[in-house]
Amino acid sequence: MAEILKFYNEEQLCGTIKWAASAKEPLEVIGGCSKPGLGRPISTNYRLDLSGLTQIDSYQPDELVLSLGAGVTLVEIRTLLKQNRQELAFEPPDYSSLMGISTKTATIGGVISCNFSGPRRIKAGAARDHILGIRGISGRGEIFKSGGTVVKNVTGYDLSKLLAGSYGTLSAITNLCVRVLPAAETTSTLLLLGLNDADAIDALGYAARTSYEPSGLAHLPRELALHCNVPDAATPSTSVTAIRIEGPPESVTDRIHSLQKTYSHFHTTLLCEESSRTFWQEIRDVIPFSKMLNRVVWRLSVPPSAGAKVVAEIKRHVSCEAFYDWGGGLIWLALDPKETAESNHIRNTLKTHGGHALLVRARADIRRQTSVFQPQPSALHALSTRIKDSFDPLRILNPGKMYKDI
Amino acid sequence: MRLPEPNKSVIAKKPHIVAALRSVVQDENVIEDPEALKPYECDGLSAYRQLPLAVVLPETTDQVSAILKYCDAEGINVVPRGAGTSLSGGALPLADGVLLSLGKFNRILDIDYANRCVIAQPGVTNLAITNAVETEGFYYAPDPSSQIACTIGGNVAENSGGVHCLKYGLTTNNLLCVELVLMNGEVVRVGGKQFDSEGYDILGLITGSEGLLGVITEVTVRILRRPETAQAMLIGFSSNEDAGACVASVIGSGIIPAGMEMMDKLAIHAADDFCSPGYPRDVEALLIVELDGPSAEVTELTARVQSIAECSHAKSISISSSESERQQFWTGRKAAFPAVGRISPDYYCMDGTIPRSHLARVLSRMNELSSEYGLRIANVFHAGDGNLHPLILYDANKPGHLERAEQLGADILRLCVEVGGVLTGEHGVGIEKRDLMGIMFNDSDLNQQQRVKCAFDPDGRLNPGKVFPTLHRCAELGRIHIHGGQIPFPDLPRF
Numbered sequence A: 001m002a003e004i005l006k007f008y009n010e011e012q013l014c015g016t017i018k019w020a021a022s023a024k025e026p027l028e029v030i031g032g033c034s035k036p037g038l039g040r041p042i043s044t045n046y047r048l049d050l051s052g053l054t055q056i057d058s059y060q061p062d063e064l065v066l067s068l069g070a071g072v073t074l075v076e077i078r079t080l081l082k083q084n085r086q087e088l089a090f091e092p093p094d095y096s097s098l099m100g101i102s103t104k105t106a107t108i109g110g111v112i113s114c115n116f117s118g119p120r121r122i123k124a125g126a127a128r129d130h131i132l133g134i135r136g137i138s139g140r141g142e143i144f145k146s147g148g149t150v151v152k153n154v155t156g157y158d159l160s161k162l163l164a165g166s167y168g169t170l171s172a173i174t175n176l177c178v179r180v181l182p183a184a185e186t187t188s189t190l191l192l193l194g195l196n197d198a199d200a201i202d203a204l205g206y207a208a209r210t211s212y213e214p215s216g217l218a219h220l221p222r223e224l225a226l227h228c229n230v231p232d233a234a235t236p237s238t239s240v241t242a243i244r245i246e247g248p249p250e251s252v253t254d255r256i257h258s259l260q261k262t263y264s265h266f267h268t269t270l271l272c273e274e275s276s277r278t279f280w281q282e283i284r285d286v287i288p289f290s291k292m293l294n295r296v297v298w299r300l301s302v303p304p305s306a307g308a309k310v311v312a313e314i315k316r317h318v319s320c321e322a323f324y325d326w327g328g329g330l331i332w333l334a335l336d337p338k339e340t341a342e343s344n345h346i347r348n349t350l351k352t353h354g355g356h357a358l359l360v361r362a363r364a365d366i367r368r369q370t371s372v373f374q375p376q377p378s379a380l381h382a383l384s385t386r387i388k389d390s391f392d393p394l395r396i397l398n399p400g401k402m403y404k405d406i
Numbered sequence B: 001m002r003l004p005e006p007n008k009s010v011i012a013k014k015p016h017i018v019a020a021l022r023s024v025v026q027d028e029n030v031i032e033d034p035e036a037l038k039p040y041e042c043d044g045l046s047a048y049r050q051l052p053l054a055v056v057l058p059e060t061t062d063q064v065s066a067i068l069k070y071c072d073a074e075g076i077n078v079v080p081r082g083a084g085t086s087l088s089g090g091a092l093p094l095a096d097g098v099l100l101s102l103g104k105f106n107r108i109l110d111i112d113y114a115n116r117c118v119i120a121q122p123g124v125t126n127l128a129i130t131n132a133v134e135t136e137g138f139y140y141a142p143d144p145s146s147q148i149a150c151t152i153g154g155n156v157a158e159n160s161g162g163v164h165c166l167k168y169g170l171t172t173n174n175l176l177c178v179e180l181v182l183m184n185g186e187v188v189r190v191g192g193k194q195f196d197s198e199g200y201d202i203l204g205l206i207t208g209s210e211g212l213l214g215v216i217t218e219v220t221v222r223i224l225r226r227p228e229t230a231q232a233m234l235i236g237f238s239s240n241e242d243a244g245a246c247v248a249s250v251i252g253s254g255i256i257p258a259g260m261e262m263m264d265k266l267a268i269h270a271a272d273d274f275c276s277p278g279y280p281r282d283v284e285a286l287l288i289v290e291l292d293g294p295s296a297e298v299t300e301l302t303a304r305v306q307s308i309a310e311c312s313h314a315k316s317i318s319i320s321s322s323e324s325e326r327q328q329f330w331t332g333r334k335a336a337f338p339a340v341g342r343i344s345p346d347y348y349c350m351d352g353t354i355p356r357s358h359l360a361r362v363l364s365r366m367n368e369l370s371s372e373y374g375l376r377i378a379n380v381f382h383a384g385d386g387n388l389h390p391l392i393l394y395d396a397n398k399p400g401h402l403e404r405a406e407q408l409g410a411d412i413l414r415l416c417v418e419v420g421g422v423l424t425g426e427h428g429v430g431i432e433k434r435d436l437m438g439i440m441f442n443d444s445d446l447n448q449q450q451r452v453k454c455a456f457d458p459d460g461r462l463n464p465g466k467v468f469p470t471l472h473r474c475a476e477l478g479r480i481h482i483h484g485g486q487i488p489f490p491d492l493p494r495f
């Protein structure tokens, strides 16, 4: 078992990484440990816990910026921003229930390290789009910063983009400056009932191409809609195809009316305010799959219009459940762990349609045998390896977490 | 401005190099004659000029790859160039370098409405993308003022913005995929039509890398449905403080306008004289606020902004009542640079960003600097995101004027960083702000950036002399200083 070292400030952490570099001692870096078992299994003698970096350096509502330590939890951030009716617009998800963890410990550093974004990704951008500045410690034990505290900045390379989605393999992130935005005043969700996957993705694609600015486009087939904790969504016992509209009240009413007219040939129902919010939280946190803990879960990012086709092709080879977010662009798949060849089928399907797949939840032995991240063409992989070298030449930080040599 | 010492032996080999390039592309796509090279001697930062060794205009990715591979092997520097509108000298040629122009990469390859994206070659202009999808009611959101001329490849390299990026983001937020040729000739694709790219976010890193990491040969961008309506407001104020306070209140109230631009008196008058947009002339500061989206929303938000403006002591408010009036409101802002060009022989455009709350303070300090240096400053800027464009008026024919303008510019940028801002919001570092990088970044920050550069271009052949104040060898940067010793902090909590 790895020994866990918990850090409360940057100097301690920097000293430890410097030591590890000289001793060639690999380290596992974790935030709130809300996603254990994500990535390739690695074993190290030490695990660095950054959840003690909890300081809020500054929060300026009028400037729409928040600077904070990487260990601040999402729960805390939400509470803080709510006081000024603001939020992180990319809807950071919390996968703790999906991963079978009961406490809500996800930290901002952890979410950014994985570049995970919620349903509003389609309108507001991804986690990586909301970072204004970042501080980190490289595998060389050197503190560096990139970016700043203002929205518009092209001074030097944008290293924050690289660190976002690097799963802690490039640097230990210590501080972040993120953009916050006004929270929507009202939210409503139009549910289209009873559509099959293909028709649903078409309907969502249509909505995405209107000027109604939908901020959530998801589809749950019947068997998963039944698991929904929103009564209105679960009771019809049909599939539900959801279109979320947010904004000032007059505008939301108006756009919902227009959508109702557009989709008047379908059975529809409306989720308002609290039930709309709960519904999208469940989509965001992948709640439909949090109740099937024995199943293996994949996350596929594909061209949105291909969503239903990708799932239909995979289903031809393996039995699985699937639901869609991002208008079809994000697919969550749950499979029986006995389907050992599933990754080949998934990856072959993506070869034709484009996109990539991440194995999010599986036993360690499965994650050891399967490529957890999308295998890369050789030139791209060689470049990624050189990028790893440029931050962590000795392979100190989360070695092997993404790819064998990265 | 210091550029790397040209390598005389490379210059001496010019005939060989030209012949080698001609073995890759058609003869007429290599330019070597000094007269014909003249149009390439500078970019939008025209105070700096340098003829390149030769210009090459490849037409395919394979040709780009062959050229880079050859130059890498022969130790020849390469400077990529789009339309040459950079305002920071990013595309300034090198005497011993090949200028690689993407001018022939001018086709749109795919318009995919189902996935709301367009695939274009890098030499396609920014506006051409919008033009190509307009009939179906779509557009490409980032809209630099240079959009008729600048290329989408240049936009990616500079991470360009425009007046609408307050709501819709910069290039980086609207980009899905690029094909990139590395200096060693390898071709990589990062991203796709899906929302997120996998592995390290190389797409995000490339954006704004100013031609130092690779040559972009294909670009996929997200397109958006045109908003149902748009309405613009002109709000005049009797002081910069009032205008600044109004900007803060609008944002603070939870409204993100599509655009929020500010002009000071000198700029207002210059613009009004130039194209008569009907700006109020008796105000010190003018805000142009645009709201767009579903009509019900625009009506509601316009009313809210109006009442905020009234509370912020606005002297005059006019709201566009038709599309043509909206366009007219913008003509003055859009023509502000040429308009200022008419009242001064030369002007120098700066591009710092500051936290919005320091707007009034920075403007008044800039006025002091202006009198200290004896040079006028006209201010036109993206107020919503604090991105300033002070235009320093000078006369290049007067000895010492250019240098004075540059020093004043550097002082303004120092001021921006002092109040918590940055050196450049959208125009890039290039050669212009290269030597000021130390104000914002320490050695450790800059070394890490240069190590990343080493992962792409270990010999530093691509666009050398730009962005980084000092060039280090990759071997030197890669060296690790081992300290040794015991695990520190034995008193850390352990579990």
Ligand SMILES: Cc1cc2nc3c(=O)[nH]c(=O)nc-3n(C[C@H](O)[C@H](O)[C@H](O)COP(=O)(O)OP(=O)(O)OC[C@H]3O[C@@H](n4cnc5c(N)ncnc54)[C@H](O)[C@@H]3O)c2cc1C
Pocket: B043, B044, B079, B080, B081, B082, B083, B084, B085, B086, B087, B089, B090, B091, B102, B122, B143, B144, B145, B146, B149, B150, B151, B152, B153, B154, B155, B156, B157, B158, B159, B160, B161, B162, B163, B210, B211, B212, B214, B215, B216, B217, B337, B426, B427, B463
């Ligand atoms: C009047 C005027 C108004 C402007 N307004 C704005 C504005 O509102 N917002 C804004 O952001 N900018 C503005 N600019 C600046 C400029 O237009 C942008 O930076 C633009 O993106 C440059 O594009 P370009 O094609 O001209 O690139 P170039 O000037 O040719 O090159 C710019 C940089 O990109 C690199 N590069 C170009 N193409 C490639 C490629 N295919 N692969 C790799 N590297 C490449 C070059 O090496 C260079 O470093 C303005 C400029 C002018 C003259």
